[in-house]
Amino acid sequence: MFNRFIFIICFLPLGLFAQKSSTSTVKQAQKSYNQAVSYLTNNQIDLAIIDFKKAIDLDNRFLAAYQQLGDIQRKSGNYAEARINYTKILEIDSEFYPLTHFYLAESELNTGDYSKAITHFESYLGFPEISATSIEKTGKYLLDCQFSLKGIEKPVPFEPKNIGQAINTAEDEYLPVVTADEETIIFTRQANRNEDFYTSKRANEIWEKATYLSNNINSPDYNEGAQNISPDGKYLFFTACNRPEGLGRCDIYLSKKEGNNWSEPFNIGEPINTSGWESQPSISADGKTLYFVSTRKGGFGGYDIWSAELNADGSWNSPVNLGPNINTKYDETSPFIHSDDESLYFSSNGWPGFGNKDLFISRKIQNTENKTDWTRPVNLGYPINTHSEESGLSISHDGEKAFFSSKKEGGFGKLDIYYFELPKELRPRNVSYVKGMVFDKINNLKLNAHIQINDLSTGKMVFDDFTELEDGKFLASLVNGKNYGLTVRREGYLFYSHNFLLDNMEKNEAFLLEIPLQKIEIGKIVVLNNIFFNTNKFDLLPESKIELEQIVQFLNENPTLNIEIGGHTDNIGDDETNLTLSKNRAKTVFEYLINQNIRANRLSFKGFGETNPISDNKTEDGRKLNRRTEFKITNK
Incomplete structure (x- = not known):
């Protein structure tokens, strides 16, 4: 009206x-x-x-x-x-x-x-x-x-394709977001002036017919829109307006996927929501930074983009304006932070453009004071941007496809959802993801387990969540150029570790893991995949700290357990040198644990040299597996 x-x-x-x-x-x-x-x-x-x-x-x-x-x-x-x-x-x-x-x-x-x-x-x-x-x-x-x-005069490549009639109808479909594996899409459909969320699954590269997302989220009395989903598809941030429990005209809400349904959404409250207008949330891949649009005081114009950090206790820090390299005295809207945690796409009518609102990209940087800042936005170019309004862009996890909505000839109705190949210079940094399933090694029962992934160089937690109750699955986004350690834990089981060495990776890659957990029993062995030494050395490298802390936590949680720490090498070099090296490496771990107040009578160590290979020493990959540290349960 x-x-x-x-x-x-x-x-x-x-x-x-x-x-x-x-x-x-x-x-x-x-x-x-x-x-x-x-x-x-x-x-x-x-x-x-x-x-x-x-x-x-x-x-x-x-x-x-x-x-x-x-x-x-x-x-x-x-x-x-x-x-x-x-x-x-x-x-x-x-x-x-x-x-x-x-x-x-x-x-x-x-x-x-x-x-x-x-x-x-x-x-x-x-x-x-x-x-x-x-x-x-x-x-x-x-x-x-x-x-x-x-x-x-300098157009960029742009060949939009309709996503298809399984998703698009005669009604308006818009604001699409996809999970990291591109197997789930959630979008808004407007019918009879009511906005609701719909979803579709993709199998064998084909999208299934879209279905109503959930009665717990959609409502007949209020509009739901401007949604963003976490890369693993488990957390949905969205906007709802004029609800009785709202703090302002429009607030940001959160719902968590529980099995095949979604939890009752809750208002995430202050200090993000105010008596003003908060909308269009976008969550970082690690779930710890929320970007959103607000009209609150302290901004540069009408609509500004803000961010807030999540505290360890689940509360949010006071929002911070993204500053003059993003916001203008006009309007900035529709933020989308990519999984690389560096590339921010948004819409603006304040920066030079083709008319109305255009789409832009800005990159996160560290300024001279080592504080987070943003580069001057780059217009995505013509004909991605035109004299009409462009907004609501989302980018696939691999950075190759962009999803948006438009009313074009040959569509299925009003606004349809389209996608196009994003020009390389406008793509985010390369990212990977790990998708895993956790199960009991003996009976194959799917397990609900605690998954943690750390940046090995900084110790920073980049993923901290639990697998799905029903199928034991999880999905985590990883930025290339770093090395990560993964730990899987469940009470009554030995923990499991794995690493992803992505410091030299130049392309997107998915890691698919099947993770068998072993119950705590005498004789069971845990390979410590994130214990690191320099070649022919036995001094622990700093990247080992995360794994060592996991051992300490495991032993403190199971105070009656005793373990034997074992060191192993490949077959390069003479037997005696390898035996000595493996023993010294095991001893180094032993001494670290004692220094962390683990009683010495619970620990022992032994070097095995090259005598117990778990892979073929004929290849470098095999030798790498054989060069390992592990521990064995010796007493319960």
């Missing part, structure tokens, strides 16, 4: 017109015009349009009627029709109303006629006594036009 205040403001300046220009000598035309103004004052926009058109039909030089009709059309986004009426005014009297030049130029900008827009913006600046605010905004629009003319 149109805003009544907008149209009253539109009408008031006409009192400044010269009397001979704002009225008609045709009595019936003036009557229709007066009736239209009455409708406009009462927010009866459709009726006002009819009578303004009647007035023009009766007097085709009725400038005030053209002006009012053009203003209504421009305010409602019908720029093509607005251009016709504004152009007619200037043909009759180019000095009738200075702002007509500005409004015509604005309409030309928003229909992609940049050269003509420049002409009329410049003619507007030629009028005397223009306010500083108007001069500033006109200058901004001129930059947009100049940017657009250059941008059109």
Whole structure:
């Protein structure tokens, strides 16, 4: 519905017109015009349009009627029709109303006629006594036009494809987000003025027919929209407006997937939600940083992008504005932080663009004070961006595909969901993911287990969650260029460790793991995959600390257990040297545990040299597996 205040403001300046220009000598035309103004004052926009058109039909030089009709059309986004009426005014009297030049130029900008827009913006600046605010905004629009003319000359590759009728219908479908494995998509569908979430699964590269997401989230009385899903598909952040428990007009909510359904959503509360307007959440891959849009105080313009960090106790820190390299005095919306935790895609009408809102990318950096900052945004280019509004972009985990919504010829209805291959220079940093299933080694029963993944160089936790109750599965995103240690724990079982050495990886790759857990029994062995030594050395490398702390925690949780630490080598070198090296490595771990207050009578160590290989020593991969540290349960 149109805003009544907008149209009253539109009408008031006409009192400044010269009397001979704002009225008609045709009595019936003036009557229709007066009736239209009455409708406009009462927010009866459709009726006002009819009578303004009647007035023009009766007097085709009725400038005030053209002006009012053009203003209504421009305010409602019908720029093509607005251009016709504004152009007619200037043909009759180019000095009738200075702002007509500005409004015509604005309409030309928003229909992609940049050269003509420049002409009329410049003619507007030629009028005397223009306010500083108007001069500033006109200058901004001129930059947009100049940017657009250059941008059109250097188009970027863009071949959008409809995602298909399993998802798109005759209704509006928009705001798509996909999980890291691209096997699940969640999107918004609007039908009968009600917005709800729908989802689809992909099997053998084919999307299944979309289904209603959940009665726990969707509601018949309120709209749900602007959603974002964590890479593993387990956490859904979304926006809901005007709910009874809301703190403001629109708040951010969270729901967790529980089996085949979703939990009852809850308002994430202060300090993220306020009495104002918070919306359009996007969660980082590690689940610890939430990006969102807000109109709260302390911003740069109307809508700004903010972020907040999650504390260990589940509360959120006070939100921080992303600053002047992202936000402008205009509007920034639709943030999407990629799984690389570095590439932020968003929509803005403040940075130079092709008209209305454009899509941009900015990269996270460390500034000279070693604080987080952002690079100056880069426009995604033409024809990804056009004179129309572009927003609501999401990027696949591998960074190769972008998903968006648009109303195009050949679609299935109104807004449809499309995807396209993202130009390489606009892609995020390479990322990988690990997808695993945890089960009992003896009976194959799927297990609910605690999964932790750490950056081995910094010790920072990048994933901390539990597997699904029903199927023991988990999925975690990993940024390339780093090395990670994974630990799987469950009460009554030996822990499991694995590592992902991605420091030299230059492409996206998925790691699929089947993880058998062993119950705690005498004689069972745990291979410590994240204990590291330099070649032919027995000093522990710093990257080993995470694994060593896991051993300490395991022994403290099971105070009656005794273990034997074993060192092993490959068959390179002589037997005696390998035996000594393996014994010294096992002893180093033994001494570390004692220094962590593990009683010495619970521990023993032994070097096995090359005598107990678990793989073929003929290959480097095999020798790597044989060079290992492990422990064995010796007493319960």
